[in-house]
Amino acid sequence: MTAPAASSAIAAQLIALFAVLMLVLQLLLVGQRMLLTSIRLFALQSLFLAGIAAVIAFFHGAFHVFVVAVLTVAGKVLFLPWLLDRQVRRMRIGQEIEPLLNFPTSMVVCAALTLFGYILARPFTALERLGNNTLAVAMALVLTGIFLMFNRRKAITQVLAWLTVENGVMLAAVALTTYGMPLVVELGIFFDVIVAVMVLGILVYRIRDTFASMDTSKLRQLKG
Amino acid sequence: MTLAPLILIPVAAGLACLVLRSHRLMAAVGVAAFAATLALGIRLLPDVIARGVVTEYDEFLSADALSTWMVLLVSLVSLGASLSAGGYFRRELAAGTLTAGRVREYYVLTPIFAAGMFFVVLVNSLGLMWFAVEATALSSVLLVALYNRPTSLEAAWKYIILGSLGLALALLGTVFVYAAAVGPHASEQLPSFNWSRLLEMAPHLDHRLMQLAFVLALVGYGTKAGLAPMHTWLPDAHSEAPSPTSAMLSGISLKIALYALLRFHILATACLGPAFSCNLLLALGLFSMFLAPPFILVQRNLKRMLAYSSLEHVGLICAGIGLNTPLTIFGALLHMGYHAAAKPVLFIAAGNIHQAFHTHEFRLIGRGLVKTLPVTAGLLALAAAAAVGLPPFGLFYSELTVIAGGIEAHRPVLSLLVLAALVASFCGLLQQFTRILLGEPTRGRLPARDTRPFDGMPAMALLLVVLVVFSVWLPAPLLTLLHQAAAIVGGKP
Structure with a gap:
């Protein structure tokens, strides 16, 4: 490690702070009732992910991580939220989110999942090199994200939940390897996520057209 | 230079269909592209057998026996599907069920779908393999x-x-493998993420990380491969897609996801020894095999039933690999090939039936297909006989190989379980097929219009001829290739 000890301690603290803020935003997302606010919360969460990458790039002088940070800002903080926002407004989707489980129950489930994330990450704390418990936060993001996918009826909120799972996976990559994955792989993942949201957007549009609703619990015809 | 064109030719074909005007031309472009990739695959075969691994662009692309086998299967199934697509969509357009724009969408996306599958099997980096699997989805x-x-x-x-x-879970698994490769001392010099490089260092990788990585890959790629209990999307997607797409989804796309899982399995075996990943594969494989027969028996929809039969076959392939003897792995890989040739025929025939009766419901199709649609019914019956595993066809042989290999490895109980599941689905499929194929057609349920008897004939004939020829005669190069591929999956001796 080329950076002096003092600055790398600051880096570790910043990363831990950003990671915890990502988790806080995830929990706010679970409790959020308004669709447009949820999109902003996701954008903010992605901003902190980009922040972590930027901190690593700055303190360790790794250029390719800086590219990842810029891509995250461009894609997940600006473009995707803009795309989702526009779709919500154009299609005049109702603002209420209508979760399947009510708010207190969801919070209890998410607390349990966060705890489970910590337990899952415990054997690997020896391998972590960035701050404390970054991996545990990442696992918690993945688990609560999956819960969020099943706890939402509206198609767009499921897409949003999937994106938070993706954020968790990227955080895990940073937590375990410091520099993330090779740039070409990161580019591939970035491209896939963008295209995935666009494809999902097309489907949401068509579902809305056909069912006059975005409620995926109405997609119940195929059985057995 | 054979690997890069395998990916670029289908991409070029897809892009060409964006600008072409006539549907007939788009269909021809698709057929030509896959004929070319099939030829390239066959040309690749002797190189791979002689050298073991063929690489291009500084090992960015690499083909070993396992990937070459998959290249041949992707080409074959895609060729069959595109041969049937021209006529199928012409009739759909005439019937007014699809617009011209949607048909163009098919011709553009199908080659890109196939290119994604070629990329999955040819790219060396595990991270880009994930990218390609997501691209196929x-x-x-x-x-x-x-x-x-x-x-x-x-x-x-x-x-x-x-x-x-x-x-997303598979990506997390991929991240864990990479973390294991990076090891406890991160430096800015990133280690290579190439599968071949990972395999060399596999014995020294962190065991807990690799265990977690394999479980995540199993759940992740297993979902895409349609393994039970993550299979719930499979019957829906396979029954609702247009027939040529169903043929590709069932015939090859499931196996591509399985291929990605196999690459993790090989790494996990090299790191943890065979027991861990083999037992998991065996458990999920057997579960899929036992879940399928009851659903086959209660299905009222032809294409859904075919989808559940795919579940059974994917289960068998997993079980064969999980038993982990050279013979069972050989049988499982062979089974991939025979299933890839047989299942598309069934889906194309189902497409013909739908165009004649406007339904896939058994009740509405009624009895006596042999009288109402003799050619389609004849080909359907042949492919059905192959799919249930009746003797002259190869699936009988490959299933028998898996069971015999299991018994040889002193695992008679597991082999009997495999046999029991196969017999159960055999009975289920036979009962359902005889219901629609034989008997007297009910009056008033005759096809809504006269269909030309040779709809989809070239595609079905091609696949059936391939199936029959390779069932009775496996050429020496192909046999060598399969043995090499089995050695790769089973760990090199």
Whole structure:
């Protein structure tokens, strides 16, 4: 490690702070009732992910991580939220989110999942090199994200939940390897996520057209 | 230079279909592209046998025996599907169920879907392999939704949401493998993420990370491969897609996801020893095999029943690999090939039946297909006989190989379980097929219009001829290739 000890301690603290803020935003997302606010919360969460990458790039002088940070800002903080926002407004989707489980129950489930994330990450704390418990936060993001996918009826909120799972996976990559994955792989993942949201957007549009609703619990015809 | 064109030719074909005007020309472009990739695959075969591994661009692309086998299967199934697509969509357009724009969508996305599959099997980096698997999911989901019916949108939504969730977990597994490769001392010099390089260092990788990575890959890629209990999207997507797409989804796409899982399995075996990943594969494989027969028996819809039969076959392939003897792995790989040739024929025939009766419901199709649609019914019967595993066809031989290999490895109980599941699905499929094929056609349920008897004939004939020829005669190079591939999966001696 080329950076002096003092600055790398600051880096570790910043990363831990950003990671915890990502988790806080995830929990706010679970409790959020308004669709447009949820999109902003996701954008903010992605901003902190980009922040972590930027901190690593700055303190360790790794250029390719800086590219990842810029891509995250461009894609997940600006473009995707803009795309989702526009779709919500154009299609005049109702603002209420209508979760399947009510708010207190969801919070209890998410607390349990966060705890489970910590337990899952415990054997690997020896391998972590960035701050404390970054991996545990990442696992918690993945688990609560999956819960969020099943706890939402509206198609767009499921897409949003999937994106938070993706954020968790990227955080895990940073937590375990410091520099993330090779740039070409990161580019591939970035491209896939963008295209995935666009494809999902097309489907949401068509579902809305056909069912006059975005409620995926109405997609119940195929059985057995 | 054979690897790069395998990926670029289908991409070029897909892009060409964006600008072409006539549907006939688009269909011809698709057929030509896959004929070319098949030829390239055959040309690749002796090179791979002689040298073991063929690489290009500084090992960015690499083909060993296992990937070459998959290249041949992707080419064959895609060629069959595109041969049938021209006539199928012409008739759909005439019937007014699809618009010209949607048909163009099919011709553009199908080669890109196939290119994604070629990329999965040829790329060396595990991270880019994930990228390619996700790309196949994204390019095929709009094909599933092609008809824009409420049911097909539902199927597409389930497919993409479950698929993406599964693939997010597979990505996490991929991250863990990479973390294991980076090791406890991160430096800015990133280690290579190439599979071949990972295999060399596998024995020294962190065991707990590799265990978690394999479990995540199993759940993730297993979802895409349609393994039970993550298979719930499979019957919906396979039954709602247009027939040529169903043929590709069932015939090859499932096996491509399985291939990705196999690459993790080989790494996990090299790191943890065979027991861990083999037992997991065996458990999920057997579970899929036992889950399928009851669903086959209660199905009222032809294409859904065919999808559940695919579940059975994927289960058998997994079980064969999980038993982990040279013979069972050889049988499982062989089974991939025979299933890839047989299942598309069934889906293309189902497409013909749908165009004649406007339904896939057994009740509405009624009895006596041999009288009402003699040619389609004849080919359907042949492919059905192959799919249930009746003797002159190869699937009988490959199933027998898996069971015999299991008994030889002193695991008679597991072999008997495999046999029991196969017999159960055999009975189920036979009962269902005889219901629609034989008997007297009910009056008033005759086809809504006269169909030309040779619809989809070239594609079905090609696949059936390949199936029959290779069932009785496996040429020496192909046999060597399969043995080499089995050695790769089973760990080098």
